Amino acid sequence: MFAAYRFHFLWLVSFLLVEGTAQGFAPASVTEQPLPGPVPGRPATPSASSPAHSPAVGSLRQFLLAHRQPDTVRVNRLNSLALLLRSNSATESATLFRQALALATHLHYMRGQADALFGLGYYYREQSRYVQALNYTQQAHQLYVRLQDRFNETRAIYGLTRIYFEQGLYGQSLAANLAGLQLARTEKLTKPELFLRIQHGLTSTALGEYDQARRSLLRALGLAKQLHDAIGYGHAYTALGELSEQQQQWARAQYYYTQALRSYQPVYNEQGLLPTRINLVKMDEYQGRAAQALAQGRVLLREARTTREMARLQLVLSRAFLRTGQLDSAQYYGMQSLRLSRTSNLKEEGAAAATLLARAGAQQGDFVVAYRYQREAGAYADSLTGNATRRRVAALQFRAEQEQEASQRRELAQQQELADLRQHQQQAILAVLTLLAGGIVVWTYKRRQRLHEEALRKRLAADLHDDVGTLLSQIALQSGLLQEGLADVEGQREQLNQIADASRTAVRQLNDVVWSLDAHNDHLPDLLDRMRDYAYEVLPPAGFEVTFEVPAALPEQRLPVLLRRNLYLIYKEALHNILKHARQANQVTIGLYLPDPGRLVLNIADNGQPATSVVENRPYQHQRRTGHGLRNISQRAAAVGGEAIASMGPTGFRLRVQMPLT
Template sequence: MVAAIAPHGSGIPDTSQIRSYLAHGMAVRHSNLDSSLYYNQQALRLARRLGFKTGEARAQVAVANDLYNAGKFVAAGQAYEAAVWLAQRTRLCDVAGKAYNGMGLVGQALGNVQGAIAYFNKARQVYAACLPIHPRNEALLLTNIGNTYIQSGQFAEAEKPLRQAMAGVTAAVDAPTVLNLLDLVGLLQQHQQHLDSAVVTWQRELALANQVGNRRAQSYATANLSTACLQRGQPDAALAYAQQAMRLARQLGNQSQITDNTLVLARALHATRRPGAFDTLSRYVGMLNALVGQTSAEAVAQAQARFNVEGQQARIRALEQQRRIAELENAHRTARNRLLLGGAVLASLLLGLAGLNFHRRRQQRREEKLRSQLAADLHDDVGTLLSQIALQTDLLQEGLAPPDAQQGYLAEVADNSRMAVRQLNDVVWNLDAHNDTVPNLLDRLRDYAHDVLVPTGRDVRFETDVPWENPQLPAPVRRHLYFIYKEALHNILKHAPASATVTVGLHRRGPHLVLEVVNDGPVSSAVAPERNSGHGLRNMQTRAQAMGGSATATAREGAFAVRVQVPVRW
């Protein structure tokens, strides 16, 4: 329930009313997100009505924070951009720093690692120029940089910023930053197979969260401890932590956190052989489907926003052309020049209208193509996995799976769920025009290889030309190369031994971009060059030919190599 605030005209000055709204929003941001958004939106409306730019800037970034916490990433990104503009006009460096940090968080949520790191570093620059300097701002941004690296699987890169953040802040100065930092350090220790250290870190996080009453941190810490207890063979402790995490997530009303904790609870119930495990897992699958649909809608909205910007730029160009024509008319006063000018104006307008109409039709075709591509990718990449998850959970729920195979089925459900999220991230990455560069493609290739090869024990190495003189890359080329690369790694997972070393090369060779994936393990007869009629190799060749290039698969010196060469206008 939203608490009552004195109405406008009650004797409280208007600027004080704005500050009161913002204070109430801050007070309930962790316990009641809807109320926080309501208060901050009220502050923003009142500040705009009064022309109070300082209050508007602070309210704008507060609204953006609430939208981000609600998972509305596209709307949050637009709100953060508006906050940056307002902060620059009012010279509020602290608001600008918060807005750039928020834009980094949005980039992180949408899988744009390079963009997120760039925004976080921009926020660090802004905060460094603010007086007085607050070390906790630097610690917060270093924490976010470390989190971005962890989420992208770059664990070695995450250590340095997290260590710097731990050294720069204390719980007495900024408890929320320390709580977030402890959560991430525990995750990093878990990924590095230091499970005992991770448990100690999360217990410190839980103790501090209990001390300061931070339910969000309590939920994260208990969920992580539940997972750790399962890994350590302590199912009863895992169940207690999982139940506590679920209660906290429901109190917060964070749907994403509720979904994650539902899976943790299902695993704990299964480990303790409780009858509610299958029903809980079924609820998790339904929640996951809803989150996938929401993320898909966000991707479409983001693409639509880019089209709207392009259309707006076209209208601005048309208005500029009309202004120039009007100036030309005023400069020529004679009858003959008026006659000639009238013909020129008419011709220009006709050409302008024809060009604008052509542009609109082309934009419509591009949008339809984008939507069709998005629908196809979601159906092919994510739909199949979700169908498998539904089938597996049905088998478990109906008791058709042998008792000794149920744990394996649950593991498959978890693996398929993670794979569905990864595939969805691929779809969003393919849509984002900010990724149309060679460095972004290279980052994505690294992320995918470390995600699918390294956990299987296979070593992966990258060779590339650094720096790139012209990093721009057409979107179709980027998309086709990435799918060819995934196909090549899929073949390696199927046919190469676990001891294989995979070398990935991305080079510029004259007017061509060359992608090469070499596996130094023994060549399996299933993928030998003389049998290159398989669907995988045919798909690679078809995609390469669509770009005007070529794809080959050859065995050489005990290794198996896939080489793709495509023309690129540098």
């Protein structure tokens, strides 16, 4: 069984005409429905809404008669009219497309050129002139790509797919088809995807991949329902009919062809419906309804216009007459079909006609004639088998190449997955190491904090013991003596004064300890304020005049806690030594400044007279003037990396302490 069918891919018509008519033929679902009883093929009445007679065609014709100005508007109207006429008035449609192409080329109007080229490609494909069809369609495709018109780009790819398919170039047809489907899915172009899926089903049918074909075509039916596309319905049902016909499921094929006819009727005229009606007549004959096939076949033969249509109908009539035993009529129509097939190189129809004539000759007992036709049928079959084999081999080669590419992609994907896995493992290891390092850092930090807190507690305990503890012991001793009452009134008053002085000193020492621990006092101006307060608290009452020599704008330098504490204690120790040991001194000068960003300098000087010979610029701990106090100053300065230098001259005692800030 050799089936041939040409699709009429009417894009614009489906948009213009289907909306009002789709409800009458849309199936309830895309799954196969129970097969009905035989539906006789009957002539379809001309549709009032068919493109050749539609109001849109009349309106466009009137516009073109009135608007003769050679501009892009005329190009667009020419292409629109040609598109409406291309299925039912192919020759006029081709003439209009040529006019549009010439004018668009003259105007350098790329859009008009692309549409006209695509229309001419369709026309030549319908005429089986594939060289011209391929040339025009490829040019249209290139222009649509340049225009970045993805919708019409997929239409052009569909046209190339059809051209390759009709020439039996299944491999190239599949390649173009899959490229078009990918583009349609990427750009979400449902209508192009519909027709490309139909074509994929047809190619799969030709290759014998029936399950794949059915899946593609049922998916196409779903898209047609989604779009309410009459032509999409018709094409999908026709392709399902051909699939069933290939599987010799005649009743199922007739059901699908009937559905296709109902879908096409709102769109096509009598000539456009003829291929589907021929399919229905053929199904009548295959199912043994010879009388019905003869009646309908004679009617359709009078309407046929193309060689292929006439050859197909003559085959149907020849088989029907042979089935009814009318051998003369069977031979007549068989010879007519064979003659047309020979002149038009219709190999499928020629093989079928030669086979029928061989059978008729054998039934008449003319075995010489039967043998001659059988040999011709064999020659056709060999040619068709060779062509089919080559086509299948080409398609299988394409499938193999496609599978190889898919295998390579899978291998690359696996390699990438392994690389990603290794990267993830490395990242996980790095994360664990980072967490471990972070844990170590946190542990080290907390340990340092704990050690710092322990050291701070020890220093606090030492300061309280050394300073406050001694004073409290004195207070306790004086209180005990006062309680014993051994001293006279004057002695008791002296003891009370001593207790008061010791209490005030203890309070001051406690304030100093608290101040040294408060982080809010870590800046240099805070240290200077504390030094001023202490100096004015202890020196003026002892008869000393205090002078501070500091910069007008002291920077907000943050001081380490240990440095601030030790410098303040050195300062207190130095003032204490002045109060205790300075002879005939009445003036104290205190200086605090930053000679550079990394160094802090404290200068303390008095105007007292030396008790011994002058010793200048010696390390502070070697001066004998102040005993343990001098050693404490030196040790505190060395504890933070600094140094203390003292000098004694005619003008008084001087102390210079410098400490690094880093």
